[in-house]
Amino acid sequence: MHAIYEKQPTNSAQAPKSSPTPFPSLPLIGHLYLLRKPFHRALSEISNRYGPLIFLRFGSRPVLLISSPSLAEECFTENDIIFANRPSLLNGKHFGYNYTSIPWSPYGDHWRNLRRIASLDLLSSHRIHTLSRIRTDEIRVLIRKLFRLGEENPGKSVHVKEALFEFTFNALTGMICGKRYFGENVENLKESEIFRDIINETVRVVPDAQEKRDRFMQNVLQELRRLENGDSSVPKSDNAGKKKIIAEVLLDMQKSEPTYYTDEMIRNLLLKLEASPARPAVIASRIVGDCTVGGFRVPRGTILLVNVWHIEIALRFGRTLDNSSPRGFGILKAGKNGCEFLPFGSGRRACPGENLAMRVVALALGTLIQCFEWEKVCEIDMNEGTGFTAPKIQPLTARCCPRPDIVNLLD
Numbered sequence: 001m002h003a004i005y006e007k008q009p010t011n012s013a014q015a016p017k018s019s020p021t022p023f024p025s026l027p028l029i030g031h032l033y034l035l036r037k038p039f040h041r042a043l044s045e046i047s048n049r050y051g052p053l054i055f056l057r058f059g060s061r062p063v064l065l066i067s068s069p070s071l072a073e074e075c076f077t078e079n080d081i082i083f084a085n086r087p088s089l090l091n092g093k094h095f096g097y098n099y100t101s102i103p104w105s106p107y108g109d110h111w112r113n114l115r116r117i118a119s120l121d122l123l124s125s126h127r128i129h130t131l132s133r134i135r136t137d138e139i140r141v142l143i144r145k146l147f148r149l150g151e152e153n154p155g156k157s158v159h160v161k162e163a164l165f166e167f168t169f170n171a172l173t174g175m176i177c178g179k180r181y182f183g184e185n186v187e188n189l190k191e192s193e194i195f196r197d198i199i200n201e202t203v204r205v206v207p208d209a210q211e212k213r214d215r216f217m218q219n220v221l222q223e224l225r226r227l228e229n230g231d232s233s234v235p236k237s238d239n240a241g242k243k244k245i246i247a248e249v250l251l252d253m254q255k256s257e258p259t260y261y262t263d264e265m266i267r268n269l270l271l272k273l274e275a276s277p278a279r280p281a282v283i284a285s286r287i288v289g290d291c292t293v294g295g296f297r298v299p300r301g302t303i304l305l306v307n308v309w310h311i312e313i314a315l316r317f318g319r320t321l322d323n324s325s326p327r328g329f330g331i332l333k334a335g336k337n338g339c340e341f342l343p344f345g346s347g348r349r350a351c352p353g354e355n356l357a358m359r360v361v362a363l364a365l366g367t368l369i370q371c372f373e374w375e376k377v378c379e380i381d382m383n384e385g386t387g388f389t390a391p392k393i394q395p396l397t398a399r400c401c402p403r404p405d406i407v408n409l410l411d
């Protein structure tokens with residue numbers, strides 16, 4: 001039933017072959033019957049069964065599933081420009097300002113401009129460096145919180161995910177619009193409630209969500225303008241008057257080019273950056289032209305799925321559901337263009353926030369290890385549940401005890 005069907009070229013060994021595809025592809029649904037939750041696990045099982053390059057049909061849409069570093073490298077280097085478009089999925093309409101935001105915008109002049117602004121002006125190494133104070137302030141808040149929890153309830157375990165979530169979002173919103181919306185010392189509770197709703201709504205379609213996000217971000221822009229004009233009724237952030245945060249950089253750019261940097265464009269960019277920490281375990285882009293991958297012919301309009309989870313977790317650590325070794329387990333090699341490490345994607349559409357994300361992750365991880373002794377409360381369940389980011393089913397809890405040096409430091 002699931003035997004692999006591979007059409008071989010009839011006349012020449014050089015001619016590109018048609019891609020291997022599981023049999024059968026059912027009328028209307030195609031291969032959708034092979035899918036279940038979590039999506040990346042289902043795709044991983046398909047790859048284990050049929051190989052690292054498979055041609056599928058999700059309903060009427062042709063899909064190419066890739067799950068090896070060398071094939072990913074072929075897509076993102078040699079064929080990168082052919083794969084530079086995103087599929088026009090419903091998410092791009094509802095969450096991507098009708099396909100005009102960076103992640104959803106089609107490859108072309110508009111995307112190139114947004115991408116240049118994001119990479120060179122907003123997320124450059126220099127900008128990230130100038131905003132380091134905001135990140136260190138937030139990490140201090142995190143250390144103090146963990147320290148206090150340990151003092152008040154010795155031996156009680158900490159919800160690591162919750163603490164890191166607060167830190168990550170406060171650091172990010174601090175750098176982007178000078179606000180903190182989570183945890184203690186939140187200035188404006190109403191505003192922070194709206195922001196939480198906006199973050200929760202980034203994964204489900206909610207009526208009027210777009211207007212709500214726009215209204216929220218427009219208020220932030222208005223406050224920054226009033227602050228710049230010396231309005232003393234606007235509460236100042238700790239960073240005020242020091243280094244320019246990302247929203248202020250954009251408002252400055254608006255002064256010199258108001259027709260390009262409209263409020264709508266700025267809102268769109270800022271909202272996208274703020275909602276960026278959640279990322280899927282599977283990268284999707286769209287093939288716009290015919291091409292050949294791994295010697296197989298791929299027709300125009302095919303959606304490319306690169307199963308990063310399979311490449312990073314199954315191949316590296318041998319994790320499958322039935323404890324069998326996945327195909328290719330342990331043979332992960334760095335490709336010549338470095339496509340072995342794919343959490344941030346690769347090629348033209350790779351994540352422009354990688355530098356910032358790696359700094360935030362390194363700061364948090366380094367600080368937590370250096371400042372606290374950590375102890376398991378029970379065996380840690382590494383299985384992941386449903387959701388695009390492959391979150392753990394059981395969020396991590398652990399006991400933490402401040403190292404003696406940190407106690408002196410905090411005193």
Ligand code: HEM
Binds near residue numbers: 280285
């Ligand atoms: C650990 C954190 C992060 C991870 C794992 C991550 C991962 C990714 C991945 C896999 C993509 C798709 C790449 C592709 O299609 O090849 C992406 C795109 C993107 N990311 Fe990130 N990201 C992270 C944090 C951030 C941050 C902090 C920002 C900005 C503040 C950001 C902004 C973006 C944008 C704007 C895109 C769309 C790029 C485009 O289509 O041109 N990301 N990210």
